[in-house]
Amino acid sequence: MDVLDAIILGVIQGLTEFLPVSSSGHLELGKAILGDSTVPEESLLFTVVLHFATALSTVVVFRKDIIDLFKGLFQFQWNEETQFCTKIVLSMIPAVIIGLFFEEQLESLFGGNILLVGMMLIITALLLWLADRAKDTQKPVSFSNAFTIGIAQAIAMLPGISRSGATISTSVLLGNDKSKAARFSFLMVVPLIFGKIAKDILGGDLTVESGNFTTLFIGFVAAFVSGLVACTWMIKLVKKSKLSWFAIYCLIVGIIAVGFGYYSA
Structure with a gap:
């Protein structure tokens, strides 16, 4: 993997982690465009570094919220911050179950399955289109909502x-x-990403020798900077109900990917 590939994949990860267009899907499309020889299978460390960069950008954008959450937790009371953290834990349960018991089956779906990516992007487009037409309320996320949202995260x-x-x-x-x-969506994924990184490191799945420091650093910076921009931008777009723009984008890319995947099969 050369420097240009690291920048491209870093920007793809940074933007698509927060914009509702699927980072995993776009990374798969990016691999298909760049070619397997350009993005080798041993790039697990690079992928983990990109996810760490976007998780860190989330921490930076929501630093005040995170500090307030920790302050509330250390009061050892059933306050708003403790309740919010409990909801985060509830939302993590479905994804943790999938990650622990179905990791191999999930990983088998990656590796250039463009047809699957296209179909899932079309489903994403439908979800965004429906959400864009939902009425805006002042209702907070409940405990039952948190678990349901966690199921959506696991499916994602x-x-x-x-x-x-x-x-x-x-x-x-x-x-x-x-x-x-x-x-809630952006904060709920941070513990999962850090947990996955810790699991891979402790399990010996990641080694320093498996990556080039130059491409790792450049990819990290590209993902971190683009992640900061995308996270901030996405918050504003959600408030303005502009999800339909991304629904159209996902639909177009999904149809192209389905066509490409079907005829190249």
Whole structure:
């Protein structure tokens, strides 16, 4: 993997992690465009670094919220911050179950399955279109909502289903406030990403020798900077109910991917 590939994939990850267009789906499309020889299978460390960069950009954007959450937790009371963190834990359960017990089956869906990516992008487009037409409310995310949104997050582990798109859309369709839905969606994934990185490191799946420091650093910076922009932009777009723009984009890309995947099969 050369420097240009690292920049391209870093920007793709940074933008699509927060914009509701599926980062996993676009990374698969990026691999198909760049070619397998350009993006080798041993790039697991590079992929993990990109996810770490976007998780870190989330922490930066929501640093005040995260600090307030920790302050509330250390009061050891059943306050608003403790309740919010409990909802985050509830939302993680479905994805943790999938990750622990169906990791191999899930990984088998990755690796250039463009037809699947295209179909899932079309489903993402439908979710975004429905959410864009939902009425805006002031309703916060409830405990039952948190678990349901967590199921959406687990389904979004499929390549082509947007995690932010699925979780925000599900939250909004449940009647939650759009701003609160976006905030919850972005914060709920941070513990999962850090947990996955810790699991891979402790399990010996990642080694320093498996990556080039130059491409790792450049990819990290590209993903982090583009992630900051995308996260901030997405919050504003959700407030203005502009999800239909991304629904159209996902539909077009999905149809093209389905066509390409069908005729190249």
